[in-house]
Amino acid sequence: MKELKILAVIATLVGITYYGIEPYAHHVMHPEVKAADFTFGDLKNVDTKLAGNVENGKTLVEANCLACHAIEKAGHPAMMPNADSAASYGVVPPDLSHAGRIYDKNYLANFIFDPVSAMHLSHKYPVGGTKTFPMPSYNWMTPQEIMDVVSYLQSVAPKVADNAEGHKVTFEAACGRCHSMKYGQLEATTPADVIKAYMGATPPDLSQYIKSRGEHYLHGFINDPQVLLTGTSMPRVGLNAKAQEEVIAYMEETGDRKKAEREATGLYVMIYTFVFAMLAYLWKRKIWSEVH
Amino acid sequence: MAEFKPADSLYEWFDQRLGIDKFVKVMMTEYWIPKNINFLWAMGVLLTVMFTILLVSGIFLLMYYKPDMNMAFDSVNYTIMQEVGYGWLFRHVHAVGASVVFLIIYIHMFTGIYYGSYKKGRELIWISGMLLFVLFSAEGFSGYMLPWGQMSYWAAYVITEIFGGIPVIGGDLVVWIRGNFYVSDSTLTRFFMLHVLLIPIAILGAIVVHFYALRFPHVNNEEGEFFDFDKEADKYLAGDKKGSKVVPFWPVFLSKDFFVLGFFLLFFFYLVFFHYGFAMDPVNFDKADNLKTPAHIYPEWYFLWSYEVLRGFFFEIAGISGKSLGLIAFAFANGIFLVLPWLDRSPMVKPANQRPYFKYWFWFLMVDLIVLTIFGKLPPTGANAWVGFASSVTFLLLFIALPFITRAEAKKVGGK
């Protein structure tokens, strides 16, 4: 009884200290911010309820987008090697093969209408400023035309498997133009010196971001970087919830690939240690019965 | 023993040459420990086991770790964590073990303070124990640098920078410790040497001294009672096991320790596999970058209380800069525990709750250390800075007041 009391005192002191230096300190240093919004409800330039026409979208894309963008999956390869296109635009323009799948519909439509406001980068590309975003606004298109383009992009996007391979494809499409993933042998498609000049700082290698930032932070950050890191030059990329989950899954599969083994081993070790502890207890009782 | 009889068995052969029988008696079956103890008396064995676990896991980490500022980070986080078979297990055990070993050290230390196990002949047990604490701190600090993450780098930067506050030689001393003007490859390699060789050897030596120091004054007991160990041992050997006040180290004392160890390991492995974030700071999974300071720099939790004493003095008092005051207070905080046996002027060897004045001092100290630890992690802004200041001053005052409190207590209890 007395020993349990001692244990309770120690547990209380340790518990208070732990609460102070872990959950509480974490809460102070990283205050909660608003939750991720996958509807991108702040973007209202395009009426996304309009049903798009795939055929018309195809015509519009071929006339307006292919000068810069590749759509490999629809038979439109890139015009020039990555290094050259990066040199001309500042960053490799994305291949739009997966655009219809990974981007939220509302975001994509509003992005075409005005990229800078959709990306939350008006601080970097102010109206009338010296820098301009490489892609022009297509605000001269009618909402119907924009929705046609969106529908076309959705129609060409291939499905990917729900496994590490598929997650990797999504990661490359969503993040791979700027970010490297050393532990996954992925190098950013835009050359390092070019992307540094374009962004103002080298975008970090994401190999250990699943550990250094954690799933919770990544979840909010990818959805809208400005909320957690005001002023950053990383754009809001507009991934839908599923694509974002796939990106984070890939980050875990490269940055913490022993997770499953760790959790399974942990269980066995705990069971073993419990048996060890119980037998130690019984043995101790037997031995001490002789001296008490 | 001039002549050897031919041995009848392998055991006897060894016994003739190594005196196994006698050795086992002295070290195990006739090494006497008081019977009146609780589970807090198992912390020593827990620490021995933890040190062994750290040593073994460290040896395996050493197989793939590369002490080079360009390779260290990836050798830990890619090679060891993701490629080497069960490399992650050794890293987790090592990192969490290094944190938990300090929890047990603190429990062990404050058990000693609570039960007065540092005086009346036990001074050297206390001093060798505090020496071990210092060595473990150095081991923890040097080891934390090795993964070469952002927190490794900047904690090393901030802590080595502390020596810069020493008058006259400070600036040169910092450069000398680092082997460069900033924390760099030379710093990593020398701390690597300290971590894997010099300090572990010193720890092993200090453990031997610590154990040996227990032999003559004997282990304390729950009531602080002094009795004749030889007489009680004879009683035990004569068969009066229940009446004797002592038990042999093996198997009786150790059986209790193993029981405590079993449940402790359950807690430990839970942390290792499922709750390791407190010991493996997320910030440290960013590679060290000498051009980019993290938003918050803090040492590992077990250094927080003394770190807070250091930065608690953030303004000038009587013409002495806050930095110098903090440094003086920091030196005081780290040295004062060593002389505790001479600060406690009361002759009482009793658990704190049976000592009229000391009990208040003890619990006040516990609360103050917890406050220091918590605020040592929080950003030192606004009210936090003042709480830090107040608790740092309280810490100093507690130790300055201790001789007076205990002298008054000695008077009250009449030298008992």
Add this chain to the structure above:
Amino acid sequence: MENESRRGFIGKAFGAVAAVGGVASLLAMKKTWDPLPSVMSAGFTTVDVSALEANKLDIVVWRGKPIFILKYTEDMKPTEGRSVKVGDYYYSVMIGLCTHLGCIPGYEEDKKLFKCACHGGEYSADGKNTFGPPPRPLDLPPFKIDGTTLVLGEEGPEYKAMMAKAGGA
């Protein structure tokens, strides 16, 4: 009797020699911990600033830190306590780490200001924080002026005068 004192003397002499050896090897060990000559010489960076182009940022590395050296154009006014006169021209000589979180700001020549890409902090050409989260101006490295060259890492009279001004302000 005589024998004993001789033994005492030899014993003491032996002890003394052993102690000398011990101290000597300690000294050698201390030396092993010293920064290497290459590190020490890298601790003092010499830059010839006369050939720099005005309004073009030059970055040199000193003790692992980027040092900004910016030559002023005719129309840029020097700031007392921050601008350094070397020869006939004024320069900004500053540690190029944002005082907010240690990123390296970039120099925008058209606006004559430093902008930090990490969190949008801005500094004027003389390093004063003018916008955003930075809490104080860019730090100044110790330097000495030697003709038209700057020696970073040594504290010259100009640097000391600037520090005295900053301390008084």
